[in-house]
Amino acid sequence: EPEVTQTPSHQVTQMGQEVILRCVPISNHLYFYWYRQILGQKVEFLVSFYNNEISEKSEIFDDQFSVERPDGSNFTLKIRSTKLEDSAMYFCASRIQGSSYEQYFGPGTRLTVT
């Protein structure tokens, strides 16, 4: 069964450094998402992406965040200058076009900012 994959599974970085989290969505899916889950808290929506542009973003997704689909398979989340409060599990998700509102989530990347 096709699945969303994410790399790395765990990333440790120092405050102020840039990080790129990578995702490979399911191949025929056209909508892509990033969510995050701070330890012990709920999963929060960050951004949705369709047709090579952001379709919606939350208030969390400020100027330090960016997303990109650099090729036909990868979908990346970049955090320009990490802060301690960016430490969280980041989930990528994708869904197929149309009224099937089922999102398929990846296993997540645990980001630790020290």
Added chain:
Amino acid sequence: AQSVTQPDIHITVSEGASLELRCNYSYGATPYLFWYVQSPGQGLQLLLKYFSGDTLVQGIKGFEAEFKRSQSSFNLRKPSVHWSDAAEYFCAVGEVTGGFKTIFGAGTRLFVKA
């Protein structure tokens, strides 16, 4: 704004006992409802979803949920819990705005005792 409430932070049940996890949502139209399970250190696995039709939906691993519009509820049930069901359970509602995103509840941690 849409919201999801899971009133129980954690629940403990004995193996073999029945389980009901509560979920209430706030949504203006017919909601798209989901239950996800997250095992420690793992990603989000979809248990079941409700979009329309029969209000009792069956999911994987023997779980079912019932949509009750009058109560704005979507409670998750299982007749006989197994030790492997110990995990965090998230109720979620899909919000269709310009695009689509999932809004998660805070989660209920299920403990299973022998």
